[in-house]
Amino acid sequence: MMKLSIYENATEAAEFVRGRLGALNPQVAIVLGSGLGAVADAVEAPVYIPYAEIPHFPKSTAIGHAGRMVAGKLGGVDLVVMQGRVHFYEGYTPQQVTFPMRVLGRLGIHTVALTNAAGGLNPTYRVGQLVLIADHINYLGFNPAVGPNDDRMGLRFHDMTEAYSKKLRAIAQITATTIGLTLVEGVYLATSGPSYETPAEIRAFRQWGADLVGMSTVPETIIARHQGMHVLGISCVTNLAAGISPTLLTADEVIETGKQVQHQLAELFVKLAPRLNEN
Ligand code: HPA
Numbered sequence: 001m002m003k004l005s006i007y008e009n010a011t012e013a014a015e016f017v018r019g020r021l022g023a024l025n026p027q028v029a030i031v032l033g034s035g036l037g038a039v040a041d042a043v044e045a046p047v048y049i050p051y052a053e054i055p056h057f058p059k060s061t062a063i064g065h066a067g068r069m070v071a072g073k074l075g076g077v078d079l080v081v082m083q084g085r086v087h088f089y090e091g092y093t094p095q096q097v098t099f100p101m102r103v104l105g106r107l108g109i110h111t112v113a114l115t116n117a118a119g120g121l122n123p124t125y126r127v128g129q130l131v132l133i134a135d136h137i138n139y140l141g142f143n144p145a146v147g148p149n150d151d152r153m154g155l156r157f158h159d160m161t162e163a164y165s166k167k168l169r170a171i172a173q174i175t176a177t178t179i180g181l182t183l184v185e186g187v188y189l190a191t192s193g194p195s196y197e198t199p200a201e202i203r204a205f206r207q208w209g210a211d212l213v214g215m216s217t218v219p220e221t222i223i224a225r226h227q228g229m230h231v232l233g234i235s236c237v238t239n240l241a242a243g244i245s246p247t248l249l250t251a252d253e254v255i256e257t258g259k260q261v262q263h264q265l266a267e268l269f270v271k272l273a274p275r276l277n278e279n
Contacts, residue, residue: 006095006102007150009056013099014106017069017080020049024071024078028276029109030269031082031100031220033116034251035258036236040083042266043072051084054103058086058096075273080109087215089194094144098223105153105227111168111276112224113232115265117254118214119196119241121206122186127240128261130268132172133164133233134185136218137210140192144219145226154226163221168232168279175271181264186211188235190218199243213241230279236261 004012024047032039040046049069051057059067066083073079082100086092104112118131125131149156169185176183189205191197193215197205205213212235224231238257239245247253 005150006099007152010099010102010106013055013057013103016055017049017103017107020047021071022047026071026078026080026107027109028077028079028111028113028273029082029104030079030113031085031115033085033216033236033258035117035238035255036115036262036265037066037083038262038266039269040066040070040081042270043070043074043079043081046070046072056099057103058092058099075270077273077277079273079277080104080107085216085220088140088192088219089215094142094146094219098144098219101220101223101227102153105224105229109229111230111232111279113234113269113272113276114217114220115234115236116214116217117238117258118188118212118235119239119249120211120237121202121213121241121244122211123244125211125237125240127237128257129237130181130183130261130265131186131212131235131237132169132183133188133212133217133235134169135187136163136221137187137189137208138218138222140190140218144223154228158226160222160225163225163231164233165230168230168276171275171279172232172234172272175275176268178271179267181268186235188212188214188217188233191215196249197242202241202243212237232276234265236265
């Protein structure tokens with residue numbers, strides 16, 4: 001049998017998802033990082049779609065990730081929450097890692113909020129702080145748009161000047177103040193993982209201008225932008241980066257911090273969802 005293209009597989013997956021949505025017509029999606037599942041719990045009249053049921057979808061194996069779509073209403077607007085994502089370090093190809101973004105694109109999502117757990121490099125950051133991603137550095141060693149370009153989805157060479165929408169960042173900052181939260185902006189650097197960084201790597205990344213380090217988000221942003229979707233990025237500083245932290249890094253610490261911050265993030269998204277929808 002002939003192997004179908006990403007576009008055709010994503011269309012099939014999107015049609016499957018649409019068949020489960022009933023009257024919902026989401027145009028906004030939120031992708032949840034490690035330990036940040038509470039946002040999905042805030043969705044009203046939820047429809048759960050396990051990734052395992054969606055055609056061609058990769059299954060998430062990372063800890064702190066549920067592996068399902070939660071569609072419903074948040075702050076009065078229809079949306080899709082991706083509870084769990086897959087990462088390159090799990091052994092998936094760059095195309096598999098970003099397939100969910102292709103499906104969201106085919107579903108008609110115009111704005112996606114990507115959240116993640118990240119290590120903090122900026123000395124002013126505190127554990128548990130939420131930081132807006134202003135820009136990124138791709139240190140993954142690959143670009144998920146590599147391969148034959150499908151003009152139905154986007155351009156061969158796509159612009160990344162404003163990968164993280166300036167307008168959405170301004171909206172997020174204003175919205176955050178209404179719940180007593182101040183959001184600073186930072187540059188997110190993505191590594192493949194799965195090992196955490198060495199202190200020497202962290203010092204080098206700091207010199208490059210990175211404020212945050214993590215193992216996700218960048219492939220999704222690249223593919224979201226390939227399709228012309230607007231991206232908002234929010235990192236939860238779950239730990240101080242290697243060599244800055246007084247203790248050794250553990251995944252337990254990352255998940256634990258996420259769990260403490262996830263309710264604040266949910267509160268923010270209840271307020272933010274209508275504004276993302278209008279965007
Ligand atoms: N490094 C890489 N990824 C991470 C970290 C970190 O310190 N914390 C959470 N995800």
